[in-house]
Amino acid sequence: MKTFDYARADSPEAATREGGEKVRFIAGGTNLLDLMKLQVETPEKLIDITRLDLNEVEDTDEGGLRIGALVPNADLAAHPRVVKDYEVLSRALLAGASGQLRNKASTGGNLLQRTRCYYFYDTAVACNKREPGSGCPARDGFNRIHAVLGTSDKCIATHPGDMPVAMRALDAVIVTLKPDGDKRRISIHDFYRLPGDTPEIETVLESGELITHVELPAPPKGKQTYRKVRDRASYAFALVSVAAIVAVEDGKITNAQLGFGGLGPMPWRDATAEEMLVGKAPGKAAFEAAADALLADAQGFGSNDFKIPLARRTLIAVLRELTGVTA
Amino acid sequence: MTDTNSLTMDKPVEHSLLDNGAQHVIGKGLDRIDGPKKVTGTATYGAEFHPDNCAQGFLVRAPFACGKLTGIHSDAAKAMPGVIDVIVDTDRFARNPAQGGETEAPKQGVSKVAYFGEPLALVVAETFEQARDAAQAVTFDFVPEPGRYDFDKYRDQTDIPADGAAPAQHSQGDLEQAMRDAEVVIDEVWTTPSQNSAAMEPHVTVAHWDGDTLTVHGSYQMVAYQQQSLADALGLKREQVHMISPYVGGGFGSKLGISSECIAAAIAAKQTGRPVKVVMTRQNVFDATVRRSNTHQRIRLAADREGRLSGIGHDTITSNLDGEDFFEPAGLATHFLYGGENREVNHAIVRLNRVLSGSMRAPGEAAGMLALECAMDELAEKLGIDPIELRKRNDPDKDPEKGVPYSSRKLTQCLDEGATKFGWDKRNPKPAAVREGEWLIGIGMAAAARPNMVMPGQARVSLTPEGRAVVQTDMTDIGTGTYTILAQIAGELLGLPIDRVDVELGDSDNPPGPGSGGSWGAGSSGSTVYLACETLREKIAKAMGCDVGDLTLKDGQAIAANRSVELGSLVGDGLSAIGKIEPGETGENTNQAGYGAHFAEVAVNVTTGEVRLRRMLGVFAAGRILNEKTARSQCLGGMTFGIGAALTEELVHDGNNGKLVNRDLAEYHLPVNADVPQLEVMFLEERDPYANPLQAKGIGELGISGAGAAVANAIYNATGKRVRDYPLTLDKLLDALPAL
Known part of the structure; x- marks a missing residue:
């Protein structure tokens, strides 16, 4: 760990004013501190935001929820409205990490979790995300946990989160505050960036910009679930996860919102896959068409090839579960 | 003079004294006697020894796989805050840990790097964090050499090892013919991967010198062997090394032999003139200790x-x-x-x-x-x-x-x-x-x-005038329950409730035990306590003036011929005996x-x-x-x-x-x-x-x-x-x- 300065922010505005390229906000620290110990992250300054008044979960006028960036994962998962109206989110949260980590991890921080790519974690080897231009040993190395969608020549790492996958399915909006006092409302669909040539840039957040809230729209139509497939029963990152909200009315699918974890460099959403479902009768044909659309461009790198058939099977099983149609 | 009761297992022991005990503690599912200490944090593990003025060491690993090391650049690291020194000793640092049961030094010398992550130097600083930070600033010159990394690629290029715990090769009859003649055959290949035992407590050594005598506190499974191995690595006599390992947070074989951190800590402590503690991180343990082979x-x-x-x-x-x-x-x-x-x-x-x-x-x-x-x-x-x-x-x-x-x-x-x-x-x-x-x-x-x-070993058991028993050996308890079973054996044979038995383990000043490994610990170390107690029973019988066969020991009382006497009153200033076990013909x-x-x-x-x-x-x-x-x-x-x-x-x-x-x-x-x-x-x-x-x-x-x-x-x-x-x-x- 590099020596760093530490300051506690009294207000979101003060926090953003102290922000900068070599500054990190720290809340739960469940990911950042590990990365600092390994010198994968080497901030010169930490701004402790844990005393900020961002701990509330409130109803919005539109019938949705406004979640403070500091709400711990455990609290959010247990919040009555989340349990009742956003089951996919509650399930995703509870599928993540361990009880201790969920008590500590914050909503804002969870959105910004860094990849668990083995090579990213080891400063003795190259990594384009950690050290731009140095290379990517994962492509022809061991890549069991790596992405099959949205990769680039420079990076095949996945986003490791569960909560953001559910939030992507829920069309969440990320509310931020910039150092100049501007507030932004960023759709989660625009929040993350594909790696392209700059895998080190993962989101559209600007220097000093602080996530203050996440807003969920009014509860979506349909049944919800989150299914996470992993290498052990708990405390493992998703190989594949599916966040799904599906409504069936009069024998037709009228709403389909699907998020995917473990597949891409960001929590994944595919409008084409959803189009294959909406307006169709739930059943094998529609489910397979959705899976085909999702995985049309999927590319494995050897040890992660299995994710493609696994994603297909998991998606179809989830659609069956939510529609009750197994034929 | 302390009597020694030696037994070589040449013949079966048909009648175990444990079956005649009156205390009835043997076999019982008693709680660990060290349990309260462990759950209250008062059991002192290796890293919890804090000698005065102790510096912290962090191993610097090879950031490359194979090659000849031609230079180590440590000036930048030495200039960093809190850094005391960067210890480079390419001749004496261990390439890898010693194998289990080894009394000689592990393979030393790191100028020809054999694997990615091999520990090449040790940064010594005032704090662990400073040492770890500075370790990242140490750089190396090396001439890369081709390495062999892919098991399947080299699978047909093997050598036949020397016999180990089992013979490397055994052939009898004609298996090929049997396979041809058999009505049903199976002929398949299974593969298993490398594994790490991932003991909860990482490898650790705290080294300090007093003149030419070295004391190491740490996490070791086989003290008597590792003491000699460390002495050999440093060119010391066995008596110059005092090794202490009272509690071990899991070993599973990974702490049977001394590891890099042990030798490095000892060298660094000598060189800096200060006690040096080296605690491995989880990554160090994976990188540079021991794996189960694929x-x-x-x-x-x-x-x-x-x-x-x-x-x-x-x-x-x-x-x-x-x-x-x-x-x-x-x-x-x-x-x-x-x-x-x-x-x-x-x-x-x-x-x-x-x-x-x-x-x-x-x-x-x-x-x-x-x-x-x-x-x-x-x-x-x-x-x-x-x-x-x-x-x-x-x-x-x-x-x-x-x-x-x-x-x-x-x-x-x-x-x-x-x-x-x-x-x-x-x-x-x-x-x-x-x-x-x-x-x-x-x-x-x-x-x-x-x-x-059964492995050779010794233990000393003493009876005090207060009517307590003290068991002493350098045997270790790696979480298995050694403290407790040794107390039960002594308690059963000496007629003492186990809260009147003190067990002192993991100190090389005590008689050399078998160490914890190969599942031999309980049988071997327990036998040494048994044998010591057997002698003590004879001495007690003598003091009671009875035949040992007529003696009953229970609840701190010696009972014979209608007489019941406080055990403590029979031992004078105290009685001691050493039990010694050796493997013998029953093993063959x-x-x-x-x-x-x-x-x-x-x-x-x-x-x-x-x-x-x-x-x-x-x-x-x-x-x-x-x-x-x-x-x-x-x-x-x-x-x-x-x-x-x-x-x-x-x-x-x-x-x-x-x-x-x-x-x-x-x-x-x-x-x-x-x-x-x-x-x-x-x-x-x-x-x-x-x-x-x-x-x-x-x-x-x-x-x-x-x-x-x-x-x-x-x-x-x-x-x-x-x-x-x-x-x-x-x-x-x-x-x-x-x-x-």
Whole structure:
């Protein structure tokens, strides 16, 4: 760990004013501190935001929820409205990490979790995300946990989160505050960036910009679930996860919102896959068409090839579960 | 003068004094006597020794795989805040840890780097954080050399190692002919990955010098051996090294020999003139201690229609660094578990530039029975014979290689008792036939076997005028319960409640014990306490003026001829005796092993191939059980290791440089609580007079032996797919699942 300065922010505005390229906000620290110990992250300054008044979960006028960036994962998962109206989110949260980590991890921080790519974690080897231009040993190395969608020549790492996958399915909006006092409302669909040539840039957040809230729209139509497939029963990152909200009315699918974890460099959403479902009768044909659309461009790198058939099977099983149609 | 009571195990000890005790503490499932200290944080582990003015060391690892080290640049690191020195000693730093039982120095010299992550230098600073930070600033010049990283690529380039715990090669009869003549054969290859035992407490040494005498506090399994090994590494006499290891937070073989941090800390303490503490990080432990070797195992079975084996072959290829003799003896149980006159049990090593391979819990069986016991399952199915029945038909009446009798063997009883308790008769032998909703259900079993050994050792037992007993040895308690069972043995034989027995372990100033390894600790160390107590009993009898056979010791009283006397009043200023055990002819003229049977029920998800273990039972016969509770815990731990081996654990080496890919506990997947259902353990009553005076056999490794194979066989029963490549992760099952 590099020596760093530490300051506690009294207000979101003060926090953003102290922000900068070599500054990190720290809340739960469940990911950042590990990365600092390994010198994968080497901030010169930490701004402790844990005393900020961002701990509330409130109803919005539109019938949705406004979640403070500091709400711990455990609290959010247990919040009555989340349990009742956003089951996919509650399930995703509870599928993540361990009880201790969920008590500590914050909503804002969870959105910004860094990849668990083995090579990213080891400063003795190259990594384009950690050290731009140095290379990517994962492509022809061991890549069991790596992405099959949205990769680039420079990076095949996945986003490791569960909560953001559910939030992507829920069309969440990320509310931020910039150092100049501007507030932004960023759709989660625009929040993350594909790696392209700059895998080190993962989101559209600007220097000093602080996530203050996440807003969920009014509860979506349909049944919800989150299914996470992993290498052990708990405390493992998703190989594949599916966040799904599906409504069936009069024998037709009228709403389909699907998020995917473990597949891409960001929590994944595919409008084409959803189009294959909406307006169709739930059943094998529609489910397979959705899976085909999702995985049309999927590319494995050897040890992660299995994710493609696994994603297909998991998606179809989830659609069956939510529609009750197994034929 | 302290009397020494020596016993060489040349003859069985038919009548154990433990059966005549009046205290009735032996065998009982008593709580650990060190438990309260551990749960209150007052048991002092290695890293918790804080000598005055102690500096902190951090190992600097090779950030490349293979090459000649030509320069180490440490000026930048030395200029960093808090840094005291950067210790470079390319001649004396250890390339890798010593192997278990080694009294000589491990391979020293790091100027020719043999594997990615090899420790090359030590940064010493005022704080751990400063040392770790500065370690990142040390850079190296090196001339790269070609390395060998890919096991499969070099699999046909092997050498035959020297004999180890078991012979490297054994051949009898003509297996090839037996295979040709057999009515039914199995000839398949299983592979197992490298593993790390991932003990909760990382490796640690706190070194400080007083003149030419070195004291090290740390986490060591075999103090008497490691003390000598460290002395040898530093050119010291054994007496110049004082090694202290009172509590060990798990070892599993990884702390049988001294590791890099131990030698580095000692050198650094000398050079800086300050005590130096080196605590490995989890990544250090993975990178630079010891792994279980990956294995490639070909099993051949030749049988007639009735399932009687005429031949058995187990050819294992393992990997290790150049110059290291250790080989994973995967065929260890194959030598004696089943009959068959034509036999081949062979081991070969591929030389690879990977971190050292050495002992990890049940070296041999842990990997080997994953193959052998699945091969037996395959044979049973091919024959249409129940897998339990097949094993019983091949349960020999004597060692099929050496021709010697078994000292005790309850394999068949374990199989039968287990089958009844588990409900084996409810198993559908047809694979992929049982489904509950989204889950395919399967049941499997496997046998367990692990040789029993006695190792030389000593202990001193003293009786004080206050009527207390003190047990002293450099034996260690690596979480197994040594403190408690030694107190129980002394308590039973001296007639003392165990709260009147003090046990002092892990200090090289005490008589040298056998150390904790190879499941020999309880039997060997316990015997030394037994023998010391035997002498003390004679002395007490003498003081009582009675024959020792007429003496009863109970609750601190010596009772004979209608007289009851306070024990303390009979010992004058105190009495001491040393017990000493040596292996002997019973180890040669009998085959000694513990046996068991594992039963597992799994559910395999029809969509994803995720495996959930639903229940598991282990039935074991390991001679006298000294403490039902700690013995049970040993078996639970062993079975959990087996679950990890079957389902989750794989240490991945990058094929391009041998570097460990998953070097933390997030990605090296040990089973977590959710992976481990309620496990049941059952012991069969047994005594083994050939083993030792306790008539107890080793148990620390029996629980892992075969455990993973029961899980794998259950997965086959659930899915109909034989996966012979461990661990059985879901990706390997996907193609066997029903189409959606």
